Amino acid sequence: xxxxxxxxxxxxxxxxxxxxxxxxxxxxxxxxxxxxxxxxxxxxxxxxxxxxxxxxxxxxxxxxxxxxxxxxxxxxxxxxxxxxxxxxxxxxxxxxxxxxxxxxxxxxxxxxxxxxxxxxxxxxxxxxxxxxxxxxxxxxxxxxxxxxxxxxxxxxxxxxxxxxxxxxxxxxxxxxxxxxxxxxxxxxxxxxxxxxxxxxxxxxxxxxxxxxxxxxxxxxxxxxxxxxxxxxxxxxxxxxxxxxxxxxxxxxxxxxxxxxxxxxxxxxxxxxxxxxxxxxxxxxxxxxxxxxxxxxxxxxxxxxxxxxxxxxxxxxxxxxxxxxxxxxxxxxxxxxxxxxxxxxxxxxxxxxxxxxxxxxxxxxxxxxxxxxxxxxxxxxxxxxxxxxxxxxxxxxxxxxxxxxxxxxxxxxxxxxxxxxxxxxxxxxxxxxxxxxxxxxxxxxxxxxxxxxxxxxxxxxxxxxxxxxxxxxxxxxxxxxxxxxxxxxxx
Numbered sequence: 001x002x003x004x005x006x007x008x009x010x011x012x013x014x015x016x017x018x019x020x021x022x023x024x025x026x027x028x029x030x031x032x033x034x035x036x037x038x039x040x041x042x043x044x045x046x047x048x049x050x051x052x053x054x055x056x057x058x059x060x061x062x063x064x065x066x067x068x069x070x071x072x073x074x075x076x077x078x079x080x081x082x083x084x085x086x087x088x089x090x091x092x093x094x095x096x097x098x099x100x101x102x103x104x105x106x107x108x109x110x111x112x113x114x115x116x117x118x119x120x121x122x123x124x125x126x127x128x129x130x131x132x133x134x135x136x137x138x139x140x141x142x143x144x145x146x147x148x149x150x151x152x153x154x155x156x157x158x159x160x161x162x163x164x165x166x167x168x169x170x171x172x173x174x175x176x177x178x179x180x181x182x183x184x185x186x187x188x189x190x191x192x193x194x195x196x197x198x199x200x201x202x203x204x205x206x207x208x209x210x211x212x213x214x215x216x217x218x219x220x221x222x223x224x225x226x227x228x229x230x231x232x233x234x235x236x237x238x239x240x241x242x243x244x245x246x247x248x249x250x251x252x253x254x255x256x257x258x259x260x261x262x263x264x265x266x267x268x269x270x271x272x273x274x275x276x277x278x279x280x281x282x283x284x285x286x287x288x289x290x291x292x293x294x295x296x297x298x299x300x301x302x303x304x305x306x307x308x309x310x311x312x313x314x315x316x317x318x319x320x321x322x323x324x325x326x327x328x329x330x331x332x333x334x335x336x337x338x339x340x341x342x343x344x345x346x347x348x349x350x351x352x353x354x355x356x357x358x359x360x361x362x363x364x365x366x367x368x369x370x371x372x373x374x375x376x377x378x379x380x381x382x383x384x385x386x387x388x389x390x391x392x393x394x395x396x397x398x399x400x401x402x403x404x405x406x407x408x409x410x411x412x413x414x415x416x417x418x419x420x421x422x423x424x425x426x427x428x429x430x431x432x433x434x435x436x437x438x439x440x441x442x443x444x445x446x447x448x449x450x451x452x453x454x455x456x457x458x459x460x461x462x463x464x465x466x467x468x469x470x471x472x473x474x475x476x477x478x479x480x481x482x483x484x485x486x487x488x489x490x
Contacts, residue, residue, distance in 0.1 A: 009191050015104075021430075033053075033409045036391050038054075050062070054089045090131035129296060134322070136151050140157065161290055169314065171277060171314065200251045203247060214237045297340035302318065306320055339356070341355065373393075391404040
């Protein structure tokens with residue numbers, strides 16, 4: 001937890017590193033296009049049977065209506081597992097414009113040379129979440145801002161940070177706990193301080209083990225050597241014991257915060273804080289000049305109200321990009337799970353499709369009501385996911401509807417797994433790699449132990465967090481008890 005926590009705080013240094021399939025537990029291996037291997041499909045206009053799919057393993061193309069697929073990533077398309085994750089594809093048949101939004105920025109397909117080319121945008125290699133067409137404007141949506149260009153064959157993007165109203169703004173407790181857990185509540189200085197404490201935690205683990213182990217080792221050596229024990233062993237014990245107490249005391253408060261907040265950032269204890277929120281004026285964080293900094297998760301264009309709508313960590317926001325009006329918070333009566341909307345599309349004017357790990361719903365903009373497409377749990381239970389964790393939604397040319405489940409892969413609208421709709425190529429299974437950052441994240445949140453512990457893996461974080469807190473509190477008590485006792489004796 002110490003090592004993975006420190007590394008997770010700096011994803012930029014891990015972008016080019018991947019973990020091979022043999023080192024990743026089997027339950028992470030892709031099957032039936034699950035685990036976001038497939039996020040969406042576009043038909044390129046080359047024929048009714050030609051389609052292009054995209055997802056976490058990149059882009060693949062089929063010319064036989066999905067029976068066979070081949071990689072569609074020639075040219076400058078990234079090769080690292082994290083960078084090649086494709087979040088969205090945009091295709092305009094009239095302009096023959098095919099764009100890919102990836103974790104490594106924007107790429108454009110050159111039909112003449114059959115290769116992808118990287119598109120220059122103001123911020124180099126920033127992950128692009130979505131590509132939105134708003135009338136004659138093309139907007140690239142990142143996690144923190146927009147990149148806007150006129151929709152044309154010659155794309156020239158400029159950076160745009162929308163205005164945002166701030167009245168009655170609240171911060172979710174989940175976000176508060178997350179930023180307290182990694183130190184980002186106080187920006188880079190906070191992260192670096194938490195990193196230092198993470199390194200101290202590693203030392204405390206090693207020193208605690210040695211302090212516990214030394215008496216057993218001493219007894220064995222005492223018996224074996226007729227009462228002679230190397231002095232170096234005793235020096236090592238004194239070194240670990242002295243520094244364990246000092247470093248443990250100096251970092252006690254931060255360690256308690258890290259363990260306490262981490263315990264509530266995974267189910268089942270996440271349910272307790274899922275609906276909680278804190279007024280932003282009482283939030284003791286370093287305020288970023290960009291009000292959207294790392295908050296945008298998904299986006300759509302509302303053609304009825306001529307607005308771009310954003311799914312953010314602090315709610316749904318909508319505004320008119322052309323008039324540069326402030327984006328205002330919008331109440332949408334649909335359930336979006338804590339990790340954000342995985343489906344956020346305008347199906348037709350006045351009707352949105354909104355899906356997440358909490359289910360899938362159709363929202364009528366005019367009537368302000370939602371109809372469930374896939375049954376989900378009661379909104380009164382916001383911490384509980386649906387039986388099918390929705391990653392995407394597809395309508396085939398024949399009108400058939402498919403839901404993409406995180407674990408099940410392609411499903412019907414009842415959430416039943418379908419294995420004959422699109423055939424996932426063996427190449428994806430054989431050459432699968434997991435980004436190193438994601439591997440560490442799965443280790444850090446305990447999901448990586450599912451293959452060994454089964455459904456009991458969900459207890460790894462809460463039990464580990466509670467035990468860690470008890471160890472910390474008992475260590476603090478022992479430190480003060482011994483200190484006070486020594487004062488009384490003197």
